[in-house]
Amino acid sequence: MKRFLGYLFMTIFISALVFYGYKIPLDIKENMSFEAPIHVFTILTAIFPVIIGVLMRLPKLIIEIRGTTRLGFDWIKLLAIGGPALYISQMLILYFYTPFGHILPFGGTLVNTDTPIAAVAGVVFGYVLLDSLKMRRKKRTVIR
Template identity: 40%
Template sequence: MKRFFYYFAWTIGIGLLGMKWEFQLKETASMNFNILPVVPFSAIFPIVLGMLFRLPQLIIKIKENKKWTFDWTKFLAVALPALLIVVLYILSYLAIVPVVLLLLIGSQTLVTVAGIVFGYTLLDSFKK
């Protein structure tokens, strides 16, 4: 039960901090008519969130005295496609790739989930 409250507190704290930053960015963007600072935040924050979800388990593994390896199969099969979704989302707003890709990617929810999956899987690919 202690572990549950530990993770729950991390989730609430990080979520509230992220909501505060996003609100400030959106407010500034609406005043300046510039949405570009909001787009990288909405793509990068879920990656950081996914990494923070995995961080406690990674710290436990760091304390073990074993040789480090990297699970390339998991990284290539799970993390890389998730990263591709996030990168295409950012590039579509920067007008580097066609906006039609936004229709293929779907909604902001897919980008958020892909970011969390990438961040978590990136740290999960490191094995001892």
């Protein structure tokens, strides 16, 4: 029952965060000419899916941390899966705020499309970022 309530609370928390997290940038975009510059909207749009991915992996990470004593990092997983996901998810920032943004591979295609591929890639990167942490139990040595 305790585990069920924990997962239920986390689901409600993430759902509320997703709802309000996507509502705030849309409100900023509607009132952009009056209150906020466009870079605030762009940064929120690029960073928010990564935060959601981290929150989706957080409950399992907490469970793993409780039972382990050694911590490692899986660089291969982070570079192979997280690298392209980070590139795709942050393409909006790279395209508009770097001097070489217009010559990046797939830059114009990803920026000019209405598909949520950047948001999905951001969630994947956030999840893989925490999933790359390796938790190992400390080996017990037997003294004879």
